[in-house]
Amino acid sequence: MKRSHFFKRIVKGSLRAVLALATLTTGVFFAFKGPITLGAEAFVYGYPLVIMDITRVHSALTMGPANQLRRVRQFPDAHFRDVVRPNVDTLYTTAFLSMKQGPWVFEMPRNAKRYELMPFMDAWTNVFASPGTRTRGGQAGTFLLAGPTWQGTVPPGMTLLRAPTDLVWLIGRTQTNGVADFETVHRLQDGLQLNALHPQAAIAQNSSDATVEEVRLPPPVQQLRDMNTAKFFQRLMALMVDNPAATEDAPLLNRLAHAGIEPGKPVQLTAITQACFALGRWLALQKIQGVLKTQEPEGTWRTPPLNLGRYGTDYNTRAVVAMVGLGANLPEDALYPNTHVDHQGKPLNGRYRYQLHFDADKLPPVKAFWSVTAYGADEFFIDNPLQRYALGDRDALVYNADGSLDVWIQASPPAMPAQHRNWLPVKVDENFLLNARLYWPHASALQGQWLMPPVQRLKD
Secondary structure, three states, rough: OOOOOHHHHHHHHHHHHHHHHHHEEEEEEEHHHHHHHHHHHHHHHHHHHHHHHHHHHHHHOOOOOOOOOOEEEOOOOOOOOOOOOEEEEEEEEEEEEEEOOOOOOEEEEOOOOOOEEOEEEEEEOOOOEOOOOHHHHOEEEEEEEEEEOOOOOOOOOEEEEEEOOOOEEEEEEOOOOOOHHHHHHHHHHHOHHHHEHHHHOOOOOOEEEOOOOOOOOOOOHHHHHHHHHHHHHHHHHHHHHHOOOHHHHHHHHHHHHHHOOOOOOOOOOOOHHHHHHHHHHHHHHHHHHHHOOOOOHHHHHHOOOOOOOOOOOOHHHHHHHHHHHHHOOOOOOOOOOOEOOOOOOOOOOOOOOOOEEEEEHOOOEEEEEEEEEEEEEEOOEEOOOOOOOOEEOOOOOOOOOOEEEEEEEEOOOOOOHHHHHHHEEEEOOOOEEEEEEEEEHHHHHHHHOOOOOOOOEEEO
């Protein structure tokens, strides 16, 4: 299966196919086809911006206020619920920033010890800059992060990073080789600095450590799911004032304007329009969830397309990534193959035992490192006594005599003690998924010449 087949099914099968079927089967749907379709497309279009803002607010409650570097000092555990599919490959250095209080100066010291990437995302989840090991070769850099309307002079020795929106999310990652590596990574994190170019105009620009705390709020994805349709569009239009749409979004925005929905103006939906938009939203979610749950043939892994992080008008892909992997990197920085089925196309479930086999010459091709993480059906870590959520090339894995590698994925420990180092625990009788991460992948992985091997279900 080609790399982008899964996402193309969302784009090509898409909302219009579902809506066309619905409108052809009942007169009621047919009569309101236009507003239903518009509601579906507008929801998919606006989902990334709204979920980014919800995540910003949630982060302020769990990690601290905006306009600060938050240095996460430990890995998340099975109780972490802020962002779906967290990782235990890197320690994060993050910040939600307002360009109104900028510009901001971001400093990266020389780092030849660990792979790092410091991507900056705009409010629509596009990565507009990604300084790090891949782009700078570990060299030091000082960057001036400025908003879309800033017209000042860039100080000597700084590189301008122009943000397209007021809201910016830095979601930096530093390679971390297990808990024993924390001390080294903490020193590298401490070298990263964020300060206002004009401190007197900024608020709370000091850096601080961050710890993951348990909160009673539901995860951002659930918060958006619980938001009614009218409030969703009200929030979307309010956010678009400071986080403007791209020029190429004009056709959809013109259609919304004809329906009386424009950025910065009160959203006053008629009862009929609100009902149509709510139905369109529901149909959009049903289509997306249906495709996400579709079983892939012959145990193939899904790999996002190469427009990850720079979506253009591919609103469907952008929304899906925001739902299942908010904060995704550019493919050149990290590639994310994932699967929820075995070699027969059947759902992965902890009642069975599985083997993931890599031939010696077909290990993940990376310039940095790789890992495979197991997640529950809710897309968060699976609680287990070992607190082992992932395995990768930085672990003390046991390779076969011929250089090949087997990873054993099951609920109970493998019968052979020699296999314990390569055991990735899951929960008995519960569905799960696997997410591989290839950091700084070789061209063979980016171009689809190398593929993840199928997950073999073992006989009892």
